[in-house]
Structure formats: C-alpha cells, structure tokens
Amino acid sequence: MKKSAIILTIAATSMAAYAEIPASYYQSLDGLQGAALRKAIATLADSHTLITYGDKTWQAFEKTDIRTIDGRECWFDMYSNNIVWLPAHDALNIEHSVPNSWWGGQKGCKEAHYDLMHLNPSDQNANNKKSSHPIGEVADPRLLDNGLTKIGTPKQGLGGGSTTVFEPADEFKGDFARAYFYIFTSYAGIDWTKGDDKGVRYMLDTDDRLLPWAAEMLLRWNEADPVDDRELTRNDEIYKLQGNRNPFIDYPQLAAYIWGDKTQSAFSISAETPAQAINRPEAPSISDAWMTGVNSYLVRWWDNRALNLSYSDGTLMISVDGRDFFEPSTIEIDGAASATESHTYKAYVTASENGKTLRSPITTISFTALAPDVTDYSQARWEKVTGSLTDLDKGYYTILSSTTLHPMSTDGGTTTTKFMNEAGFARFDNDGLLTELQPQAALVKFEKQQDNKYSLQVCDTHGNPLGYWNCTDKNKMKLDQNTFTPATAALGENNEFIFTFTEHGSLQFNKSQPRFVNYSSNQTPVYLYRFKDLQGGSSEVTEVTDGEQCAVGIEGNNLTLPQGAEVFNIAGQRLDGKNLSPGIYIVKTKAKSIKIRL
Secondary structure, eight states: OOEEEEEEEEOOOOOOOOOOOOTTTTGGGTTOOHHHHHHHHHHHHTTOOOOOTTHHHHHHHHHHSEEEETTEEEEOOSSOOOOOBSSOOTTEEEEESSOGGGGTHHHHOHHHHHOGGGEEEEEHHHHHHHTTOOBOOEEEEEEEEOSSOEEEEEOTTSSTTOSOEEEOOHHHHHHHHHHHHHHHHHTTTSOOOOOOTTSGGGTBOTTSOBOHHHHHHHHHHHHHSOOOHHHHHHHHHHHHHHSOOOHHHHOTTHHHHHHSTTTTSOOOTTTSOOOOOOOOOOOOEESSSEEEETTEEEEEESSOEEEEEEEOSSEEEEEETTOOOBOOSOEEEEOOSSTTOEEEEEEEEEEEETTEEEEOOOEEEEEEEOOTTSOOGGGSEEEEOOSOOTTTTSSOEEEEETTTOOBEEEEEOSSSOOSEEEOOOOEEOTTSOEEEOOTTBOEEEEEEOGGGOEEEEEEOTTOOEEEEEEEEETTEEEEESSEEOOEEEEEOTTOOEEEEESSSOEEEEETTTTEEEEESSOOBOEEEEEEEESSSSOOOOOOOOOTTOOOEEEETTEEEOOTTOEEEETTOOEEOSSSOOSSEEEEEOSSOEEEEEO
C-alpha cells in the first residue's frame, strides 16, 4: 500500500526588539480614575501628527506592517492569509478596524480617520465583506471564512442585536480589542453616528460607553491574546510617526480601569507594570511543500511523500479533513486512489508562556492528488511576451496584471460571477521568468479566426479546457463551452497585451476590486506570458489540440466559424453566418454540431 508520511522536527524561533516607553509619558494618568482617567487618556492623543490618508499611509505601513517570507518583504495582513509582496499593494485596502462610517469618516473626525492606531493593510475581499459590521464572535460564517477572518451570524449574546459581526483570528483578537479601547477612549467626544443599521449603536450606549456584551468580550480578548513583540514594535513605530502611543498596548491592564472591574480604583503608575511581550508559538512550517499563502501550503501527491513539518517548542496538534485535532507522532495517509482525491491537514502548536497557554496560528496543508502522467503547468517556466505576437495561436499562455502581477484565475466567468478573479501571488526567478502559479491560475489559448481576430479559451493548470471568453455586455463576461466573442490582439508600447472586443471594451484588470473582465474605461493593463518549458524540458512552442473541442464566435448578428464549418437555420438552409436575424442556428463541423441562439 502506498503511504505518505509527515515527519515532525523542532525548529528554534527568534525574538524581536522594541524600545522602552518614554520617561514620564504616562505620568498624567497617575492617580486618576473614572471620567478623569478617560479624559487624561484622550489628552495623550490630542494634537498628534496627522498622516495624510493614502500614499502617506502606505509609507507609514512600510514602517509598521511588513513581514518577511522566504527572504522577501510582504504586507502584514490581519484579515487574510494572502501574500502581497512589496511594493505593490493594489490588492489591499487601508482598513479602519473601527469603521470610519461610525463617525462620518474624514468629515466627521479627520483625527480618527487618519489615526494609524486602528489602520491596517487589509485584503480587499475581507474588507468589503467586513463593511461596517460590529466586531463580535461568529456562530455561522455565512459571508466569509478565509482561515483568518470570519463574518456572519453572531453567537448568542455577542452582537448587540446585529445580524452580522466580524471576528478576527484568535492571534489578533487582542490587537483589535486594544485598538477599539484606544479609539473609544481617545475620541470619546466624537459625534458617533448611531442611526446606521451596521453602526456603532450595537457596541456603545447613549452615553458612548461600551455595552456590557462588548466590554466583556473585548476585555476577554485583551486577556486571552496578550501583547507580543510585533504589537509593541508597531506602537513604537507609530509613536515615531504620530507622536503618541496606544496606552492599552503599553498597559493592557488599563482597560480594566476604564471598562472592567477596576473602574472604582485609581490607576497607579508605580503599582502597574508595563507590558512585556508574550509571544505565541510560530505556526508549523513545511520546507518541501508549495507555499500558497501565509501558513498555507499545497502538496501534489500520488506515491510516497515525506514532509518535514517544523515547529517551535510546544505541543503539536493535527486535524485531518475537518475532524477533531489530536496529538500525533507520525501521520501516514494512503497513496492516492484517483486524481480526484484530496485531503486537508490543519496543524498548530500550543505552548505555555508566563503562565498562559497560547496557540500558534493555524497552518493549512492541502493534499491534492496528481497522477504521474498528468502534466502540471503551475510550476512550469513562462516568459513575458514582448515585441510582437508571433505564433499567438500556438501553445499555452497566462495573463497577469501589469501592476500587481497577479495571474488570472479559473474562478469566475459564471452566471453569477461575471468576471475572472485573480489567482494570488506568482513567483519569478532572477531572469524575470515566471516560475510558479497558484493552483487556481488560468492557462489560456488563442485560436485565429476570420479577419485576424482570435478566440480566447480558458484552461486549468493541467490544460483541461473550461470554456471560452464570451462578453455578454460591458464589464460582463462568462465562460461558454460553445461560443466566444472574437477580439483583436496587439502589444502596447510597454508590451501590455491589448485584447479588444468590437463592442464591449478590452480585457483589463480592476485593481480596486481585483478582477479580470472586459472594460470600456481605462483600468490596469495586463501582460501576456508564454509557456517556455516544464522546468528544464522542451522550450519548443507546440500546437495544442483539443480533440473535439470547438466553438463559434458571435459578434452582434454575425458568426465567426471554425475552419470548414457550415451554418444552417432550423429549416436546413445553408447560410453564410452574416447579418442573421434573432433565432436558433445549427453550426456543423467535422467533429460535432452546435446549436446557437442569437
């Protein structure tokens, strides 16, 4: 019997360094309680330097919110496991963890709107779904569960009456709680908008105090997810930029004096100890698997496969295919029975630190069967098409955004999703060759048609055809098995790939809501990459055939026919396919007959 094993090894982790709190910074809080303490905290934030929202915010994020993966810098995103490499950030938003609509945005209070203490780089999809829903704990993640962020129906008693709440991952719950404490205290005199159905009214009472459910939950998060090195370092960097600090990071216990069980006590600087970093264990990592995101991996498996799963000191826990977590020694799985077999492993580490038992971020490992005789183009080499479009109708290509270099995905092109999504990040070598695509990336093929126009066929990373680009209207497309919209193909001055449809714009990328679709307005151009070789295999451009796969082009009331094809009306009369009246037509080729409705 074929087996695949996970071998467990232990790796050391490193610690970050951070600065000390400036002397006497919090002296004004000493001996105060209640309203006086709240006012003194708000005074600390008064007149801080405002960082202009937009480009200046991203420049600040370069100091506060980057991480290093595989020796490269990427943005630190608390909302998703997607990797976005610096300097591009088109796939991210500047997100207010406390929604800016709760006080009317920049017009309502520009100080709160610009405040880095609660601004973070955020995955656009998670940000859009988060909207201005209150923070909470989710019972049913009906809107989103991307492995880090949950958005959906709240647990009983944890939503203030809202039907939808946003829940961050356990490893970030304390970060969000301390950001909320800061905003609700530093801007206590703000003109909150409580009429919004998604608004702050679910969290604050009429006196702008946290409702009991919200106070209990945020205090619990503050305790369960202690301040770590990253949060302390981020606080230091914001202090350098804005000139103020988040006191709930430097003194997490301060929250109890404002919202918890110490409201009747005076805060004492001498009695309270500033936060010392308590770090969670690092997520388990794999050296010989394909990284698809932060703490996310893909394993193409068929026969025996051993993986080195490295983790810091602590107890490793494993879950297989959604079942309960358990403590393993060596995990073995049967070899694949078919090319459709897949498994999902999740792993985390627990360890005790300063009397707290903390869990690492969760690592996800997707096992996908790949038979030895199936070609996988996801780890082939691809070269950018420049200069001319020679032999466009031969071989496979892939399409990337010219700014973010995100490949086009096979996800989309349906009756409900009338565009193609982006397929995460791609890797390049030192020669500029594209060397790795995400599993959901799309391969495309072009077939030359009449009048020097082309069809665009979408395939998966194994070359299996999924359908043809069919533009149904401006900014709308679908994948169709039998029909396509013909387009002209050209390269621009900067080698942008220009694929233009007669009536419905051209193929472009929307960087605000990452997607590929036909736009008539100017969006982000795209690049075309041609298949070069399978990591050292043949570099020859070859003709690719699809057996009986064929399609018909439709432009208005005209048909573009495959070579040797004929078109008939339902009465059996042969037509030339031009200026047809609305109705049903039959296209016959040597391989098959296709019914077309105009």
